[in-house]
Amino acid sequence: MADRNPESASQDAVLQEICNISFDELSRRSKPVDIMSSATPERYRLLDCTEAVSNRTLRILEFAGFPRVNYAALSYVWRGNHPVNDGMLSRREFSILGAEDADPIGLDILSDACAASLACGASGLWLDRLCIMQTSKQDKRWQIREMYRVYAFATVCVVAPGGLRFLASFNQETHWIYRGWTLQEVVAPPAVAVIFAWTHGAGEVEAEVGGETISGRIEVVAPGTSAMMGLADTLGVCSAGGFEFTPDGADEGATPLRIKAGLFGEPPTGSLPGATQTNVSGIRLxxxxxxxxxxxxxxxxxxxxxxxxxxxxxxxxxxxxxxxxxxxxxxxxxxxxxxxxxxxxxxxxxxxxxxxxxxxxxxxxxxxxxxxxxxxxxxxxxxxxxxxxxxxxxxxxxxxxxxxxxxxxxxxxxxxxxxxxxxxxxxxxxxxxSFGALAIRVVATPAATTILSADSIYDDARRPTQFRAVGGSTWNICPEEAIPDDESQMPQSFASVICSDARLLQRHTGRDYRQQHPCDACDRAR
Known part of the structure; x- marks a missing residue:
């Protein structure tokens, strides 16, 4: 494995090789792989990518200090896509002790991930399921605290959106983008590549998003089976819903292939009550x-x-x-x-x-x-x-x-x-x-006494005296001189602008306020 800093190689020498199993043996094993007897808690571990690709061997190395070798970190989901048919599974797969609830790891995908890492200049691969002692609470807690550092100092993050059992193709929707840990895994590293099933070879990509043309490139990982593209370009073509692909060496004027891109989701049909904003930008996904x-x-x-x-x-x-x-x-x-x-x-x-x-x-x-x-x-x-x-x-x-x-x-x-x-x-x-913000006292208005028309938010946009909240309730704005001195009139409500939204606050106790649904926060809000 190549060292990032040869002069300091002795400082981070490999502590020990904790696993060396051929892929053939892994595919025949009936028991999960167990590194507990050979690994030491609170240590760093990496897969040897060269051994995986060239010798079809799972070799895991354990480091006493933070690895100074170039390595990639893998981002995936523990339970990925189900194959359309059983023929998509090679049956060459294995599981890990303590992580049997996750999908088995496909040997072909493991090899492809290591090949993608090598292509990006990384000789090692960090894969949580193999590099964390899954049955050790001590190691898990330590690794969680180190997780950001592991991804931040990786040469590249390799994303396998469909999971580790088989590679998803561009037209298959995955749940990778909805998983909690995958956010850090792509925000922290300096570079991110997405790996997917692909049979069309290397070439150029173009798509239209919001009236702008985005261009990218697909590189082959394993000829005839897999390829990769940068995350930014992958997100772009998924936002567009598809892209045109021109393979290298195509005749001038050849018609590009039109590829559907649903890897990170399809547009929802109809609006949902759980939506977090109102779409005014026309963003598709x-x-x-x-x-x-x-x-x-x-x-x-x-x-x-x-x-x-x-x-x-x-x-x-x-x-x-x-x-x-x-x-x-x-x-x-x-x-x-x-x-x-x-x-x-x-x-x-x-x-x-x-x-x-x-x-x-x-x-x-x-x-x-x-x-x-x-x-x-x-x-x-x-x-x-x-x-x-x-x-x-x-x-x-x-x-x-x-x-x-x-x-x-x-x-x-x-x-x-x-x-x-x-x-x-x-x-x-x-x-x-506790924070400071401008606020004004408001009082709920009975629906029967509202002066607002059905399609109005304010009675006067420049100097409003009454407004309608998102949920439909109406409120009178109280001038400062009209605020009663009697503090027993509870609950007291205030409207405040927090960031870009108007928020409705209700006094809870003393100087404590709580946001109300749906116009919602001030002085001291919980």
Whole structure:
């Protein structure tokens, strides 16, 4: 394996080889692969890509210090796409002790991932299922804290959207973009490549998105079976719904191949109550556009980048609720101790993350995330926490019963956030966020006495005295001199502009306020 810094190679010499099994033996094994007896907790591990590609051997190396070799990190989903027919599976696959709930690892895909890594200049591959001791809580907790570092210092992240059992093709929709951990895995590294099933060879790609032409290139990984393309270009062609492909060596004037691109989703039919914004931009796949924003390298401020991360995280899911915070803490510049939180303690981890972000003097970039999701009843400066699952997409409970998919119907470009002053402040251990913001007292208006027409938001756009909230309720704006002195008139409500949205706040106790659904946050809001 090539060393990044030959002069320091002795400092990070391979501690030991902890696994060396041929692919033939792996395909015949009836028992899962177990590295527990040979691995040491709290160590770094990498697969040897050259051995996998050239000698068809699974060789895992363990390092005493952080590896100084060029390596790739793999991004995938534990439970990927199901094959259309059993003929798509080679049956050359194996499982890992402690991760039997995940799909088996296909040997052909493992070889392709290693080949893609080598093509990108990486001689090692980090694959969580093989590089983390799956039955060791000690190693898992340590590895979670190191996860951001592992991806941030990788030469490239290789994305296998369909999982590790077989490669998905461009016309197959996958759930990779909805998984919690995959966000950090593509935001942290300096480069990201997507690997997919492909039979058309190398060539040039063109697509039209929003009236603009995007160009990319597909490179072959394994001739006749697989190829790869950069993440930005892959997101672009998926936003377009398809692309034109011209293979290398095609005759001049040859008609390009038209390829459908549904790898990261298809446009929804009809609007859904769980949508997080109203689409005014015409973006075809908002969740894809949101990831494009989050992975852009040209964002001007931390606030812009952080908002994009929160926007993407909102529609994602994981097997453990707490992982929805652990999976983004590194890219938000925070390191929490996983041992301090139970698997379902998303609330506690969210408060801890938000407190540390604010303590660092950074802005509350999660404010203004959603205009349609109700506020969290326990932490109302955040939207309601969706239900999470490793096998399904994020949902939230409807007030009338049942559940609804959480979806973006529009993606907010972070420059829009830059038009407003960032909100900072502090948060206490209970989750109450203290910050200053302009607000005005408002009083609910009975529907029978409203002066608004059915299609009006304000009675007077320049000097409104009455307005209608997103949910349809109407409110009178109280002039300062009209505010009663009697504090017993509870609950008191205020309207405030937080980031780019109007928010409706209701006094809870003393100086504590909570956001109301659906116009929703001020002075001290939980």
């Amino acid at each position: 908002p969740h894809v556009a949101a990831l494009s924003f989050a992975t852009a390298r040209n964002l001007d401020t931390d606030e812009m980048r952080d908002f994009c991360i929160w926007q993407c995280a909102l529609v994602r899911t994981s097997s453990r609720p707490v992982d929805m915070i652990f999976s983004i803490m590194g890219i938000l510049g925070v390191m929490l101790d996983p041992s301090q939180f139970a698997a379902d303690d998303r609330l506690g981890a969210t408060i801890a993350l938000a407190r540390e972000v604010l303590r660092q003097g950074r802005s509350a970039s999660w404010l203004g995330l959603s205009a349609n999701l109700p506020p969290c009843p326990y932490l109302s400066t955040f939207p309601a926490f969706p239900r999470t699952s490793v096998a399904t997409r994020a949902t939230y409970d409807l007030p009338s019963g049942g559940q609804q998919l959480v979806m973006l119907t529009d993606a907010i470009y972070p420059n829009d956030i830059g038009l407003f002053l960032p909100i900072k402040g502090s948060m206490d251990e209970a989750g109450y966020h």
